[in-house]
Amino acid sequence: MINAGFKDENIQEFKVGIADLKVTSSPHHVITLGLGSCVGIVMFDKFSRVGGMVHIMLPDSTQFKNSDNPAKFADTGINLLLRELLRAGGKQSNLVAKIAGGAQMFKGHTSNLLNIGERNIKKTKDVLHGLRIPLAAEDTGGNKGRTMILQLDSGKVLVRTVGCVPREI
DSSP, X not given: OOXXXXXXXXXXXXXXXXXEEEEEETTOEEEEEEESSSEEEEEXXXXXXXXXXXXXXXXXXXXXSOOOOGGGBHHHHHHHXXXXXXXXXXXXXXXEEEEEEOOOOSTTOOOTTTOHHHHHHHHHXXXXXXXXXXXXXXXXXSSSOEEEEEETTTTEEEEXXXXXXXXXX
16 A cells, blocks of 8 residues: 555655665665656565665766766666665575666657667666566656655555556556
């Protein structure tokens, strides 16, 4: 349930900003707001109940001189999330990933250069594939912003899309 009208005092909600990441364990939640062309990547170990999220802005750190923040880019942020999950007790072979975001936020612009959302989705999938982390579900594309919530007690990922009914992926 997304909001049952009460708050469990034992569950903390960890907010992930843009170009940020958080890792925690059950029973806590990890949430990010404002996924437009950005992509939220969740990884979860169903056995250890360790999971985390990274909110990436851009696909490739090698295209920028200032790439000091690895969480900003798909090619470095996903690897950083994996390292933090392993440090927190997760096991790579137990991890599954889910992604949301990658919207086309600039109407009328179909050039590949401006379609950052599509490029973020592709790079995210390529990196996950290279790490052999299965992509279990996604809610990507379109032209609306999203909120993504990882519930570590159940492993559920909820996505709220602007103007739509929230759904589990």
